[in-house]
Amino acid sequence: MDRKYIEQFGKSMPRLGYGCMRFPVKDGKIDFEASRELIHHAYNNGVNYFDTAYNYHNEESEIFLGKVLPEYKRDTYFLTSKLPVWKVTEEGDAEELFNQQLKKCNTEYFDFYLLHSLRERSIETVEKFKLYDFILKKKQEGKIKNIGFSFHDSNEVLKKFASAHKWDFVQLQINYWDWEEYDAKSMYETLEKLNIPCFVMEPVRGGFLASFAPHAMKHFKDYNPQSSVASWALRWVASLPNTAVILSGMSNMEQLQDNINTFTDLKPINDDEQKIIDSVVEDLRKIKPVPCTGCRYCMDCQYGVDIPGVFEVYNDYKKSENAAIATRSYFMFMDEKEQGGNCQKCGECIPKCPQQIDIPHELEQIHSEMLQLKDTVK
Numbered sequence: 001m002d003r004k005y006i007e008q009f010g011k012s013m014p015r016l017g018y019g020c021m022r023f024p025v026k027d028g029k030i031d032f033e034a035s036r037e038l039i040h041h042a043y044n045n046g047v048n049y050f051d052t053a054y055n056y057h058n059e060e061s062e063i064f065l066g067k068v069l070p071e072y073k074r075d076t077y078f079l080t081s082k083l084p085v086w087k088v089t090e091e092g093d094a095e096e097l098f099n100q101q102l103k104k105c106n107t108e109y110f111d112f113y114l115l116h117s118l119r120e121r122s123i124e125t126v127e128k129f130k131l132y133d134f135i136l137k138k139k140q141e142g143k144i145k146n147i148g149f150s151f152h153d154s155n156e157v158l159k160k161f162a163s164a165h166k167w168d169f170v171q172l173q174i175n176y177w178d179w180e181e182y183d184a185k186s187m188y189e190t191l192e193k194l195n196i197p198c199f200v201m202e203p204v205r206g207g208f209l210a211s212f213a214p215h216a217m218k219h220f221k222d223y224n225p226q227s228s229v230a231s232w233a234l235r236w237v238a239s240l241p242n243t244a245v246i247l248s249g250m251s252n253m254e255q256l257q258d259n260i261n262t263f264t265d266l267k268p269i270n271d272d273e274q275k276i277i278d279s280v281v282e283d284l285r286k287i288k289p290v291p292c293t294g295c296r297y298c299m300d301c302q303y304g305v306d307i308p309g310v311f312e313v314y315n316d317y318k319k320s321e322n323a324a325i326a327t328r329s330y331f332m333f334m335d336e337k338e339q340g341g342n343c344q345k346c347g348e349c350i351p352k353c354p355q356q357i358d359i360p361h362e363l364e365q366i367h368s369e370m371l372q373l374k375d376t377v378k
Contacts, residue, residue: 004046004263008197008244009146009168013078015238015246016263017049018042019201020065021056021295022249030057030064038256039068045260048077051201051247053116054084054101066106079107082116082150083135085125094134102143112199113144114171117297117354119153123161132165150201152354155186162194169244171199173293173354175209176236176277177284178202182291182355188240197244200237204248206293209233212319216283219276230255231262232269236277239268289315290362291355298349298359306338307349307359314366317373327374340367 005012023035042048050069052061062081069077081101088094102108115131126132138144146168151158162170170191178184191198204210210230211217220229237246250256269277292311301307313334317326330339340363349359 004266006244013245014047014049014263015244015266016047016234016259017051017078017080017199017245017247018047019247019249020050020052020061022251023057023061023064024251025057030060032064032067035064036068038250038253039065041253041256042250042260043072043077046264047256047260049080049245050077051080051112051245052105053082054087054097055116062101062104066104070106074107078111079105080112080114081105081110082114083131084116085118085122085131088125088129088131091129094129094131098134098138098143109143109145111145112169113138113147115149118149118151118161119354120157121351123157148199151187155183155190158187159190162190162196167196169197169199171201171247173202173205174198174200174237174240174243175203175205175233177205177209177281177291180281181285188242192242198240198242200243200246202293203237203246204230204233205291206249206295208289208291208293208315208319212280212284213287213321216280216287216319219279219283223273223276228258228262231258232273232277234259234262235267236269238263238266287318289318290357290366292357293355295354297354298352301343301349302346303342303344304335304337305340305342305363306334307363309334309338310340310363310366314370323373323377327370327377330370331374340364340370343367 004015006015023038024031050065052065054062056062057064065079069079083094083097087097113135115126115135118126135144135147139147148167148169148171150171152173172184172187172191174184174188188198212229217229220227220232234246234248237243248259250259290311292308292315294308294312296308298307313326313329317323336342343360343363345360347360353359
Protein backbone atom coordinates (compact mmCIF):
# COMPACT_ATOMS: atom_id res chain seq x y z
CA MET A 1 0.00 0.00 0.00
CA ASP A 2 1.09 3.56 -0.64
CA ARG A 3 2.59 4.88 2.58
CA LYS A 4 0.31 7.89 2.18
CA TYR A 5 -2.52 5.72 3.54
CA ILE A 6 -3.14 3.50 6.53
CA GLU A 7 -5.79 0.83 7.09
CA GLN A 8 -7.61 2.06 10.17
CA PHE A 9 -11.16 1.89 11.51
CA GLY A 10 -12.10 -0.46 8.70
CA LYS A 11 -11.21 2.05 6.00
CA SER A 12 -8.22 3.25 4.05
CA MET A 13 -7.40 6.60 5.65
CA PRO A 14 -4.79 9.20 4.76
CA ARG A 15 -1.77 9.46 7.03
CA LEU A 16 -1.83 13.23 6.48
CA GLY A 17 -4.86 15.06 7.82
CA TYR A 18 -5.82 18.68 7.24
CA GLY A 19 -5.89 20.73 10.45
CA CYS A 20 -8.46 23.47 9.87
CA MET A 21 -7.35 26.17 12.32
CA ARG A 22 -4.78 27.96 10.13
CA PHE A 23 -6.49 28.79 6.85
CA PRO A 24 -5.34 31.93 5.01
CA VAL A 25 -7.10 35.04 6.31
CA LYS A 26 -8.31 38.18 4.56
CA ASP A 27 -9.69 41.21 6.41
CA GLY A 28 -9.73 39.22 9.64
CA LYS A 29 -11.82 36.37 8.25
CA ILE A 30 -11.11 33.13 6.40
CA ASP A 31 -10.14 33.90 2.82
CA PHE A 32 -12.90 31.78 1.29
CA GLU A 33 -11.57 31.34 -2.24
CA ALA A 34 -7.94 30.77 -1.24
CA SER A 35 -8.96 28.29 1.47
CA ARG A 36 -11.43 26.54 -0.84
CA GLU A 37 -8.62 26.07 -3.36
CA LEU A 38 -6.49 24.46 -0.64
CA ILE A 39 -9.32 22.08 0.32
CA HIS A 40 -9.86 21.09 -3.32
CA HIS A 41 -6.18 20.47 -3.91
CA ALA A 42 -5.91 18.43 -0.72
CA TYR A 43 -8.99 16.32 -1.52
CA ASN A 44 -7.89 15.70 -5.11
CA ASN A 45 -4.52 14.48 -3.84
CA GLY A 46 -5.87 12.04 -1.27
CA VAL A 47 -5.88 14.30 1.81
CA ASN A 48 -9.52 13.77 2.70
CA TYR A 49 -9.39 13.96 6.51
CA PHE A 50 -10.47 17.39 7.81
CA ASP A 51 -10.11 18.30 11.48
CA THR A 52 -12.01 21.33 12.77
CA ALA A 53 -13.41 22.53 16.09
CA TYR A 54 -16.08 24.85 17.49
CA ASN A 55 -13.64 27.67 18.26
CA TYR A 56 -11.29 27.55 15.26
CA HIS A 57 -11.00 30.81 13.30
CA ASN A 58 -13.29 32.62 15.74
CA GLU A 59 -15.97 29.95 15.21
CA GLU A 60 -15.82 30.26 11.41
CA SER A 61 -13.94 27.05 10.53
CA GLU A 62 -16.93 24.71 10.86
CA ILE A 63 -19.11 27.07 8.82
CA PHE A 64 -16.49 27.28 6.07
CA LEU A 65 -16.18 23.49 5.83
CA GLY A 66 -19.96 23.23 5.82
CA LYS A 67 -19.97 25.27 2.62
CA VAL A 68 -17.05 23.60 0.86
CA LEU A 69 -17.08 19.90 1.74
CA PRO A 70 -20.65 19.18 0.52
CA GLU A 71 -19.27 19.64 -2.99
CA TYR A 72 -18.05 16.05 -2.50
CA LYS A 73 -19.96 12.87 -1.70
CA ARG A 74 -20.18 12.54 2.08
CA ASP A 75 -18.69 9.05 2.19
CA THR A 76 -15.54 10.16 0.32
CA TYR A 77 -14.05 12.25 3.14
CA PHE A 78 -13.60 12.15 6.90
CA LEU A 79 -14.89 15.05 9.02
CA THR A 80 -13.77 15.61 12.59
CA SER A 81 -14.91 18.16 15.14
CA LYS A 82 -14.73 18.62 18.90
CA LEU A 83 -17.01 19.40 21.81
CA PRO A 84 -15.91 22.65 23.52
CA VAL A 85 -16.00 21.29 27.06
CA TRP A 86 -15.37 24.75 28.54
CA LYS A 87 -18.75 25.92 27.17
CA VAL A 88 -20.68 23.23 29.03
CA THR A 89 -21.94 24.86 32.22
CA GLU A 90 -25.36 23.27 32.66
CA GLU A 91 -27.43 20.29 31.56
CA GLY A 92 -28.41 20.44 27.92
CA ASP A 93 -25.43 22.53 26.79
CA ALA A 94 -23.66 19.58 25.17
CA GLU A 95 -26.73 18.63 23.15
CA GLU A 96 -27.22 22.20 21.96
CA LEU A 97 -23.55 22.64 21.03
CA PHE A 98 -23.42 19.33 19.18
CA ASN A 99 -26.51 20.14 17.15
CA GLN A 100 -25.08 23.55 16.30
CA GLN A 101 -21.94 21.87 15.02
CA LEU A 102 -23.83 19.42 12.83
CA LYS A 103 -25.74 22.35 11.34
CA LYS A 104 -22.66 24.53 10.81
CA CYS A 105 -20.77 21.66 9.19
CA ASN A 106 -23.81 20.85 7.04
CA THR A 107 -23.57 17.16 7.91
CA GLU A 108 -25.63 14.43 9.53
CA TYR A 109 -22.69 12.84 11.34
CA PHE A 110 -19.04 13.23 12.30
CA ASP A 111 -16.59 10.50 11.39
CA PHE A 112 -14.53 11.41 14.45
CA TYR A 113 -15.56 13.53 17.42
CA LEU A 114 -13.49 14.57 20.41
CA LEU A 115 -13.84 16.05 23.84
CA HIS A 116 -11.67 19.09 23.18
CA SER A 117 -8.42 20.02 24.95
CA LEU A 118 -8.83 17.99 28.13
CA ARG A 119 -6.77 18.53 31.23
CA GLU A 120 -7.37 17.75 34.88
CA ARG A 121 -9.72 20.64 35.60
CA SER A 122 -11.80 20.16 32.42
CA ILE A 123 -12.10 16.44 33.13
CA GLU A 124 -14.09 17.52 36.20
CA THR A 125 -16.62 19.08 33.80
CA VAL A 126 -16.62 15.89 31.69
CA GLU A 127 -17.48 13.84 34.75
CA LYS A 128 -19.97 16.30 36.23
CA PHE A 129 -22.06 16.47 33.05
CA LYS A 130 -21.38 12.87 31.95
CA LEU A 131 -19.94 14.00 28.63
CA TYR A 132 -18.41 10.61 27.84
CA ASP A 133 -21.87 9.08 28.10
CA PHE A 134 -23.17 11.88 25.87
CA ILE A 135 -20.75 11.26 22.99
CA LEU A 136 -21.13 7.49 23.39
CA LYS A 137 -24.88 7.92 22.99
CA LYS A 138 -24.32 9.99 19.84
CA LYS A 139 -22.12 7.19 18.53
CA GLN A 140 -24.87 4.66 19.20
CA GLU A 141 -27.29 6.94 17.32
CA GLY A 142 -24.93 6.99 14.32
CA LYS A 143 -24.20 10.70 14.61
CA ILE A 144 -20.58 9.97 15.55
CA LYS A 145 -18.57 7.10 14.07
CA ASN A 146 -15.55 7.24 16.41
CA ILE A 147 -15.05 8.95 19.77
CA GLY A 148 -11.91 10.32 21.35
CA PHE A 149 -10.39 13.30 23.11
CA SER A 150 -7.52 15.73 22.66
CA PHE A 151 -5.27 16.23 25.63
CA HIS A 152 -2.95 18.80 27.24
CA ASP A 153 -1.79 17.74 30.70
CA SER A 154 0.52 15.30 32.50
CA ASN A 155 0.99 11.65 31.69
CA GLU A 156 -0.46 10.66 35.06
CA VAL A 157 -3.73 12.44 34.26
CA LEU A 158 -3.74 10.84 30.80
CA LYS A 159 -3.26 7.33 32.21
CA LYS A 160 -6.17 7.72 34.59
CA PHE A 161 -8.63 9.19 32.11
CA ALA A 162 -7.69 7.15 29.05
CA SER A 163 -8.09 3.91 30.98
CA ALA A 164 -11.40 4.93 32.57
CA HIS A 165 -13.40 4.58 29.35
CA LYS A 166 -13.29 2.87 25.98
CA TRP A 167 -11.81 5.16 23.33
CA ASP A 168 -11.47 4.73 19.58
CA PHE A 169 -8.54 7.16 19.44
CA VAL A 170 -6.78 9.93 21.37
CA GLN A 171 -5.20 13.06 19.92
CA LEU A 172 -1.85 14.17 21.38
CA GLN A 173 0.76 16.80 20.62
CA ILE A 174 3.69 14.71 19.40
CA ASN A 175 6.86 15.97 17.73
CA TYR A 176 10.59 15.47 18.12
CA TRP A 177 10.99 18.63 20.20
CA ASP A 178 8.27 17.72 22.73
CA TRP A 179 9.35 14.06 22.84
CA GLU A 180 11.80 14.60 25.68
CA GLU A 181 11.32 18.30 26.51
CA TYR A 182 7.64 17.97 27.45
CA ASP A 183 7.30 14.23 28.11
CA ALA A 184 5.40 13.48 24.90
CA LYS A 185 7.21 10.14 24.78
CA SER A 186 5.58 8.92 28.00
CA MET A 187 2.12 9.96 26.83
CA TYR A 188 2.61 8.27 23.47
CA GLU A 189 3.71 5.10 25.28
CA THR A 190 0.63 5.26 27.52
CA LEU A 191 -1.63 5.05 24.47
CA GLU A 192 0.53 2.30 23.01
CA LYS A 193 0.12 0.22 26.18
CA LEU A 194 -3.64 0.82 26.20
CA ASN A 195 -3.82 -0.11 22.48
CA ILE A 196 -5.41 3.24 21.60
CA PRO A 197 -4.45 4.71 18.20
CA CYS A 198 -2.64 8.02 18.50
CA PHE A 199 -3.78 10.88 16.28
CA VAL A 200 -1.06 13.51 16.17
CA MET A 201 -1.52 17.27 16.39
CA GLU A 202 1.23 19.87 16.12
CA PRO A 203 3.80 17.58 14.43
CA VAL A 204 5.64 20.73 13.27
CA ARG A 205 4.71 22.54 16.50
CA GLY A 206 2.81 25.40 14.92
CA GLY A 207 5.61 26.03 12.42
CA PHE A 208 8.36 26.06 15.03
CA LEU A 209 9.94 22.96 13.45
CA ALA A 210 9.69 24.31 9.91
CA SER A 211 12.45 26.93 9.97
CA PHE A 212 15.40 27.56 12.29
CA ALA A 213 18.37 29.82 12.76
CA PRO A 214 20.82 29.01 9.95
CA HIS A 215 23.28 27.13 12.16
CA ALA A 216 20.55 24.75 13.37
CA MET A 217 18.97 24.29 9.96
CA LYS A 218 22.35 23.50 8.44
CA HIS A 219 22.27 19.96 9.89
CA PHE A 220 19.29 19.10 7.70
CA LYS A 221 20.40 20.98 4.61
CA ASP A 222 23.87 19.44 4.62
CA TYR A 223 22.37 15.95 4.73
CA ASN A 224 19.60 16.51 2.17
CA PRO A 225 19.45 19.95 0.51
CA GLN A 226 16.24 19.06 -1.38
CA SER A 227 14.07 18.23 1.64
CA SER A 228 12.18 20.90 3.55
CA VAL A 229 12.85 21.29 7.25
CA ALA A 230 9.16 20.58 7.96
CA SER A 231 9.35 17.24 6.14
CA TRP A 232 11.83 15.95 8.74
CA ALA A 233 9.31 16.60 11.52
CA LEU A 234 6.47 14.92 9.63
CA ARG A 235 8.55 11.89 8.71
CA TRP A 236 9.74 11.56 12.30
CA VAL A 237 6.19 11.41 13.64
CA ALA A 238 5.08 9.08 10.85
CA SER A 239 7.87 6.68 11.83
CA LEU A 240 6.23 6.01 15.20
CA PRO A 241 4.29 2.74 14.87
CA ASN A 242 1.18 3.79 16.82
CA THR A 243 0.53 7.05 14.96
CA ALA A 244 -2.49 6.98 12.66
CA VAL A 245 -3.55 10.35 11.24
CA ILE A 246 -1.00 13.16 11.46
CA LEU A 247 -2.55 16.62 11.34
CA SER A 248 -0.94 19.62 9.70
CA GLY A 249 -2.44 23.12 9.64
CA MET A 250 -1.48 24.10 6.10
CA SER A 251 -1.88 27.80 5.39
CA ASN A 252 -0.75 28.00 1.77
CA MET A 253 -0.29 25.88 -1.34
CA GLU A 254 3.46 25.57 -0.87
CA GLN A 255 3.03 23.96 2.55
CA LEU A 256 0.24 21.72 1.31
CA GLN A 257 2.17 20.46 -1.72
CA ASP A 258 5.34 19.90 0.31
CA ASN A 259 3.41 17.83 2.86
CA ILE A 260 1.65 15.83 0.15
CA ASN A 261 5.01 15.07 -1.44
CA THR A 262 6.40 13.98 1.92
CA PHE A 263 3.61 11.49 2.53
CA THR A 264 3.27 10.26 -1.04
CA ASP A 265 6.77 8.81 -0.96
CA LEU A 266 7.06 8.50 2.80
CA LYS A 267 10.44 7.34 4.04
CA PRO A 268 10.80 6.46 7.73
CA ILE A 269 13.58 8.20 9.64
CA ASN A 270 16.74 6.07 9.61
CA ASP A 271 19.45 5.87 12.29
CA ASP A 272 21.71 8.46 10.65
CA GLU A 273 18.81 10.89 10.29
CA GLN A 274 17.83 10.39 13.92
CA LYS A 275 21.32 11.45 14.95
CA ILE A 276 20.91 14.60 12.86
CA ILE A 277 17.57 15.35 14.53
CA ASP A 278 19.23 14.87 17.92
CA SER A 279 21.84 17.45 16.94
CA VAL A 280 19.13 19.90 15.89
CA VAL A 281 17.32 19.45 19.21
CA GLU A 282 20.53 20.19 21.08
CA ASP A 283 20.99 23.39 19.08
CA LEU A 284 17.38 24.42 19.69
CA ARG A 285 17.79 23.85 23.41
CA LYS A 286 20.54 26.41 23.38
CA ILE A 287 18.30 28.93 21.57
CA LYS A 288 15.53 28.47 24.19
CA PRO A 289 12.55 29.94 22.26
CA VAL A 290 9.10 30.23 23.81
CA PRO A 291 7.21 26.95 23.17
CA CYS A 292 4.05 28.66 21.88
CA THR A 293 2.06 26.85 19.16
CA GLY A 294 -0.20 29.81 18.28
CA CYS A 295 -3.37 28.03 19.45
CA ARG A 296 -4.69 31.31 20.95
CA TYR A 297 -6.36 29.59 23.91
CA CYS A 298 -4.82 32.37 26.05
CA MET A 299 -6.76 35.05 24.17
CA ASP A 300 -8.38 37.50 24.40
CA CYS A 301 -6.24 39.40 26.89
CA GLN A 302 -8.40 41.92 28.76
CA TYR A 303 -5.59 44.48 28.46
CA GLY A 304 -5.17 44.01 24.72
CA VAL A 305 -1.81 42.21 24.67
CA ASP A 306 -1.43 40.03 21.58
CA ILE A 307 0.21 37.17 23.45
CA PRO A 308 0.73 34.71 20.56
CA GLY A 309 1.70 37.61 18.30
CA VAL A 310 4.48 38.66 20.67
CA PHE A 311 5.72 35.09 20.97
CA GLU A 312 5.63 34.62 17.20
CA VAL A 313 7.77 37.71 16.60
CA TYR A 314 10.22 36.63 19.28
CA ASN A 315 10.48 33.02 18.12
CA ASP A 316 10.95 34.13 14.54
CA TYR A 317 13.78 36.37 15.67
CA LYS A 318 15.46 33.61 17.68
CA LYS A 319 15.24 31.26 14.74
CA SER A 320 16.20 33.74 12.02
CA GLU A 321 18.51 36.04 14.00
CA ASN A 322 17.29 39.00 11.92
CA ALA A 323 17.07 41.95 14.32
CA ALA A 324 15.76 44.42 11.72
CA ILE A 325 12.76 42.28 10.82
CA ALA A 326 12.05 41.47 14.47
CA THR A 327 12.04 45.06 15.68
CA ARG A 328 10.00 46.22 12.69
CA SER A 329 7.42 43.50 13.30
CA TYR A 330 7.26 44.31 17.00
CA PHE A 331 7.37 48.11 17.12
CA MET A 332 5.88 49.09 13.75
CA PHE A 333 3.30 46.41 13.03
CA MET A 334 2.02 45.89 16.59
CA ASP A 335 0.13 48.55 18.52
CA GLU A 336 1.75 49.54 21.79
CA LYS A 337 -1.10 47.98 23.76
CA GLU A 338 -0.47 44.67 21.95
CA GLN A 339 3.19 44.53 22.98
CA GLY A 340 4.54 42.60 25.94
CA GLY A 341 5.20 45.79 27.89
CA ASN A 342 1.45 46.28 28.34
CA CYS A 343 1.07 43.05 30.33
CA GLN A 344 -0.46 43.80 33.75
CA LYS A 345 0.55 40.40 35.19
CA CYS A 346 -3.02 39.50 36.11
CA GLY A 347 -2.21 35.83 35.45
CA GLU A 348 -5.53 34.94 33.79
CA CYS A 349 -3.74 33.57 30.73
CA ILE A 350 -1.52 31.08 32.57
CA PRO A 351 -4.05 28.28 33.27
CA LYS A 352 -5.42 28.58 29.71
CA CYS A 353 -2.08 27.72 28.09
CA PRO A 354 -1.76 24.08 26.91
CA GLN A 355 2.04 24.48 26.92
CA GLN A 356 2.08 25.67 30.57
CA ILE A 357 4.08 28.79 29.68
CA ASP A 358 4.61 31.43 32.37
CA ILE A 359 3.17 34.03 30.01
CA PRO A 360 3.59 37.24 32.09
CA HIS A 361 7.23 36.40 32.77
CA GLU A 362 7.94 35.66 29.12
CA LEU A 363 6.20 38.86 27.96
CA GLU A 364 8.26 40.96 30.35
CA GLN A 365 11.53 39.35 29.23
CA ILE A 366 10.68 39.64 25.55
CA HIS A 367 9.69 43.30 25.78
CA SER A 368 12.94 44.11 27.56
CA GLU A 369 14.97 42.25 24.94
CA MET A 370 13.12 43.93 22.08
CA LEU A 371 13.84 47.38 23.54
CA GLN A 372 17.53 46.51 23.75
CA LEU A 373 17.47 45.08 20.23
CA LYS A 374 15.83 48.23 18.89
CA ASP A 375 18.84 50.27 20.01
CA THR A 376 21.15 48.11 17.93
CA VAL A 377 19.21 48.55 14.68
CA LYS A 378 19.98 51.65 12.64
